[in-house]
Amino acid sequence: MKDSLEHQLKALLPRGRVLTSAAQLAGYGADGLGYKNFLPDSVVIPADAEELAGFMCGARALGVPVVMRGAGTSLSGGPVAVQGGVVVHTSALKCIREINVEGFWCEVECGVGLNDLDAALKPHGVFYPPDPSSGPVCTLGGNVASNAGGAHCFRYGVTSNYVLGVEAIMLDGSVHRFGGPAGGRGPWREDWKRFMIGSEGTLAAFTRFWLRLLPLPEKVWTFRATYPDMKTTEAAIHALVAHSSYPAAIEMLDPRGVAMVESSQMACGLPEGSFMLLVEIDGPEALVNARVESVAEILRHAGSQDVMFSDEDALRQKLWKARKASGGLLGQLSPSYVVQDAVIPKRALAEVLQLVYDEADAANIRAVNVFHAGDGNLHPNFLFDSRVPGELEKVELISKRLMQRVIEVGGTLSGEHGIGNDKSAYMPLVFGPDSMRLQLSVPAAFNPAHQMNPLKVFDNRHFIA
């Protein structure tokens, strides 16, 4: 079976673009979570959109699952071949085709790295706001497919707010364009582009996008404040959200995250046991400068004794340091980790965080919280060792209890990472059978055998050859 698959793939793509040896496939078994491994039967790396279209033309006849993969930084088990099959790595489709400064849009291929796009836009005085913390690695294809968010999405909104158009290839090889540089519906009566964004590779292969740009803010001020407890931190978050200074970002690191940073080489002098808030305001210089003191005053009034702020790039980077370093440090601390991505109404923040601590402590599992506090987008990271029998099961039980409470307080399962196969078991906590059936009918309309990324989002979405 594997020989015949390899043979068929080599008929669809040039030889060097088909990977089949165990050593070549080893890097494609997992995503950013790392602890669950599903080796694909093969990986293909199309050189361009035409080669990808050629592959998709023949893909249905291969009779195996097709899984799209950008940089593989997903934290929900998205780009992994749970049912085996072919992983399509988009790393070669990385052309920025046009930056249209006058029209405030750009046209990019799906494999373009997010930070590469940022760097290319900067000299033109424009920017693309969605900013997942994985920016140095992740691709725009992964961002669109998972409707990525990021620190500045509190003010600017998430990826779906910036996608003007999507070019997508279906499993029969047909190429469709939804929207375009002018946005809207493109040649379609309905806005199908909205179906594509956040579809997690279950509908089609995206090749290129038209993205909306904004003028770079004239001025940015960054603030860092620490608090002795959750109550005062929460008061600061509520006051900031309600204030007309309208911050671009409100990020939080809990005391366990602070301890993790302070015991590493990235230490930056945060007080032991403190909660850290990182806030940013931006916009026209005169307007933003006029708001600086009122933001600092809000942070102080809520109970911070140590509010630091700056508009100088070097110092701003220092203020960001603890927040930015935390993601990488998590990976160094423990062999495996699971991160949840729940969104909760902000009034429930203290209660849900306490539940995370209580559950994790009772199970002797380390939990670190670093997240987009302005959006109520929690990211509890549970650190464990998947080689120790029973540890994963403990983390899964804590996660399930957490998700149950999240739903009870009016929250939902994912703010930005998507459902993938890691969170699919929680879908019935939010959606009833009728809703699940209706939602499942969408991928079924695009690929009835569920050949595109099976067992993602819905844990009963099996590919049936």
Ligand SMILES: Cc1cc2nc3c(=O)[nH]c(=O)nc-3n(C[C@H](O)[C@H](O)[C@H](O)COP(=O)(O)OP(=O)(O)OC[C@H]3O[C@@H](n4cnc5c(N)ncnc54)[C@H](O)[C@@H]3O)c2cc1C
């Ligand atoms: C340290 C760290 C920090 C992170 N911070 C954030 C954050 O702040 N905000 C946030 O939203 N996410 C964050 N993430 C999660 C992740 O980086 C994002 O979900 C990102 O959008 C994934 O991009 P990727 O290129 O790695 O996609 P992948 O992980 O390769 O794929 C993600 C999904 O997209 C699909 N896909 C990829 N390319 C295509 C394509 N061309 N056509 C169709 N489907 C496709 C895949 O099948 C999969 O379902 C973080 C991850 C890490 C490791």
